[in-house]
Amino acid sequence: METPQVHNFGAGPCILPKSVMEQAASAVINWNQSGLSILEVSHRSPEFESVVLKTQLLVRELLKVPDDYSVLFLQGGASTQFSMIPQSFLKTKGAYLDTGYFAQKAIKEARFYGDVQIVASSRDRDYTYVPDCDNIHYDADYIHTTSNNTIEGTEIFNFPKLGIPHFCDMSSDIFSRPVNVRDFDLIYAGAQKNMGPAGMTMIIVRNALLKTVDKTLPSMSDYRVFRDNNSLYNTPPVFSIYVSMLNLIWLKDKGGVEGVEQLNIRKANTLYAEIDRNTLFYGLANVAHRSRMNVTFKMKDPSLEREFLDFAAERGVVGIKGYRTVGGFRVSLYNALPLNSVNILVAAMRDFEGLKYSSSIISNTEKELNKAELYA
Amino acid sequence: METPQVHNFGAGPCILPKSVMEQAASAVINWNQSGLSILEVSHRSPEFESVVLKTQLLVRELLKVPDDYSVLFLQGGASTQFSMIPQSFLKTKGAYLDTGYFAQKAIKEARFYGDVQIVASSRDRDYTYVPDCDNIHYDADYIHTTSNNTIEGTEIFNFPKLGIPHFCDMSSDIFSRPVNVRDFDLIYAGAQKNMGPAGMTMIIVRNALLKTVDKTLPSMSDYRVFRDNNSLYNTPPVFSIYVSMLNLIWLKDKGGVEGVEQLNIRKANTLYAEIDRNTLFYGLANVAHRSRMNVTFKMKDPSLEREFLDFAAERGVVGIKGYRTVGGFRVSLYNALPLNSVNILVAAMRDFEGLKYSSSIISNTEKELNKAELYA
Known part of the structure; x- marks a missing residue:
């Protein structure tokens, strides 16, 4: 296997x-x-x-x-x-x-x-x-x-x-x-x-x-x-x-701490950019003090968090559940984590947004249809 | 290699x-x-x-x-x-x-x-x-x-x-x-x-x-x-x-601690028996309190200890040097050490004794020969 x-x-x-x-x-x-x-x-x-x-x-x-x-x-x-x-x-x-x-x-x-x-x-x-x-x-x-x-x-x-x-x-x-x-x-x-x-x-x-x-x-x-x-x-x-x-x-x-810092900045920027862009998520930390090692964020609709965890897990993304006192997500970007892993997480966030957006269109369409049937 | x-x-x-x-x-x-x-x-x-x-x-x-x-x-x-x-x-x-x-x-x-x-x-x-x-x-x-x-x-x-x-x-x-x-x-x-x-x-x-x-x-x-x-x-x-x-x-x-104890007794008995038999070595601990885990012994002629360490090392025997404050040898027989390893050490002790015994005969013979030449 x-x-x-x-x-x-x-x-x-x-x-x-x-x-x-x-x-x-x-x-x-x-x-x-x-x-x-x-x-x-x-x-x-x-x-x-x-x-x-x-x-x-x-x-x-x-x-x-x-x-x-x-x-x-x-x-x-x-x-x-x-x-x-x-x-x-x-x-x-x-x-x-x-x-x-x-x-x-x-x-x-x-x-x-x-x-x-x-x-x-x-x-x-x-x-x-x-x-x-x-x-x-x-x-x-x-x-x-x-x-x-x-x-x-x-x-x-x-x-x-x-x-x-x-x-x-x-x-x-x-x-x-x-x-x-x-x-x-x-x-x-x-x-x-x-x-x-x-x-x-x-x-x-x-x-x-x-x-x-x-x-x-x-x-x-x-x-x-x-x-x-x-x-x-x-x-x-x-x-x-x-x-x-x-x-x-x-x-x-890898170029020592100076070299890895550049990669760490790139990984963190990639993820924070998606958190800020994505309509479903928001970051927890003050922007000036955002950690490059541990990125904390939540979903505007907390009821979707469990679903996103499962959605991401299907793509091999593990360990992103937030600490119990904080909730939401905590994504750690330590030195050994490749940029590719961040890209895969970001793609999951985008795809999940797309999924929710289209299902919300479908859902609204269904509502309209139901309404139409009701008043037919 | x-x-x-x-x-x-x-x-x-x-x-x-x-x-x-x-x-x-x-x-x-x-x-x-x-x-x-x-x-x-x-x-x-x-x-x-x-x-x-x-x-x-x-x-x-x-x-x-x-x-x-x-x-x-x-x-x-x-x-x-x-x-x-x-x-x-x-x-x-x-x-x-x-x-x-x-x-x-x-x-x-x-x-x-x-x-x-x-x-x-x-x-x-x-x-x-x-x-x-x-x-x-x-x-x-x-x-x-x-x-x-x-x-x-x-x-x-x-x-x-x-x-x-x-x-x-x-x-x-x-x-x-x-x-x-x-x-x-x-x-x-x-x-x-x-x-x-x-x-x-x-x-x-x-x-x-x-x-x-x-x-x-x-x-x-x-x-x-x-x-x-x-x-x-x-x-x-x-x-x-x-x-x-x-x-x-x-x-x-392996039969738990009861099972391994039997093996440990056998390993310890094998080594202590050789220490007691071998004319070159002697044990340090009181017989009634001899550890089954760490066997301490020395050579009657301490100047041979370095040579024995090297002799044993050639047979793959490592880690037998005594603690610096005690000197001599310390042989540890922990659970995972096979009886075969003890047998190899015991064989090294016997062979080393044989070597010393025969070299002492040769040495004595040489002396006799020299003496004979001297008085020839």
Whole structure:
């Protein structure tokens, strides 16, 4: 039985390049002709240590990470970072930019460790925009932002510059565009969007920041332990790191984050243009803050949404259902998603509109006929 | 180029069954004919939720987990449990059985949260035995033990029965033998030995124990959060859970933990018999506490160890070098290691002995000849 072509717009764990999947599958059987699977290789072997090193170097090269920053690989997901950051750095107060569901989660965990100041929030309009916070007065140990709001479909294109340490959750748009690492003191990202398989979290941290930690911490919550042990304090998520390495090699071949950004802009523009043109759909996010990674939209007639999901699924379009708290559709356009998949979705939207338009003509015609019969 | 047959005696991440690797590789390309890779499947999809459920049911069936226990899948490794346990359960004092390197690590992290009482230690004889602690007086919130000491090569066959909650690190012998779950209140195990790929940690916890937690905890450090969200509070280590499921299906087909225990006993007996017979080698652990999972031994002449490593490597034997603090050899005999691999190692030990014996005869003969020439 042939498997139909699938266009995976899922929000994460998400699509990775086909060639990366093929190399990963091959390494599960026999890694580098070693006769061993990548799953049974010692994390203390020189071969795997060089995988860790190469992955770090690729991160450094692709994101132009300055030498005075460390690149670490942890477990637990971004959710663990919601705690680890305040545990290490919240002394009096943490400032948080409230841009949605995951920012809220970070805020909740920070409250466990001390005071939280929400410097600005877009909650008033269902998180459909990114609030400005440059001119807000605050007095905090750090500011925490979320660069891309996966559920709400907004993205920060102008980060606040504030003179206090800036920590940023880049889980859902890391490696999708260039970023000036020097504008941040700690960047973190769960791997399962543009980096690799779920189970690994990347940290990019300014070394000087780690010097400000003046207390003893549990080892697995201490960034210094991971830095001092080159992310090999305990058994790391071997496979996630390895596949991330493969994926970053792929990204480099595609022209790096600069190259993929151009493709991502084209994919996003194609889809947003159709949302704006199509009479059945409308976008949720403020146009200036529209995410290139996660596009959120709804139908003017919500009763048609189920039908459109099925209509699109027949063409292999999967993973476009909106998050339960938002509803409608969420279409994720991560690096590995081809432009062709976007074109197929756009064609489905057009054809569905055409179908509805003609059925509405038929329906109206039928009504007229019925009326005519009635008054005949 | 054909890859030579490799016998992987590594301590972990370690060997998994070949058929499991093949299924895992296939799922990386196209999972269940879905057209999607297992790496790009949403953890919120019904298909993946059923993987989590099936893995939990297999754990329950294989280890006969009673209904009033929960089975959870976390990240971070056993090292994260060293902290999470005292963070949740250490109110006044935690009692620890000090049986080696990883027990020491658990003790170190517990001290961050309160008093630690080391109820017994085998440190006096380089952790080559398991100290008795049944008759020791203590007064603590719980006792913590390590069922198998990976680095030192000892294993607990008679667990202390103590009337206080019993927490056990079973990372390196879980699923290698039956265990009476009711004797424990919380069992934890990093996946990367007998369960699956690195990046996942299994918890088996008595529900009543979780009711004794009377404080707010960071979400990712709170067992209750994982239980209440069926291990899907945040993105879990999808691939590690999936491959664990495949591996536990394999284990069930092999007769479960009862079946594999018989094979493990046979493998261990075969190797220990050769260590005891061979004039060049000697075992490190007390015979009554010899681990079936990790066999530690040395050579009477340590200068031969490097040569034996190379000699064995020529026959495809890898991963037998001892841990750096112990030296000598550590041979791991996890579930997926075939008896044939043990036979090949044993043959290498015999042949190496033969080689040394004959070269010593030649060497002596040469000396005699030289002497004869000298006095000719």
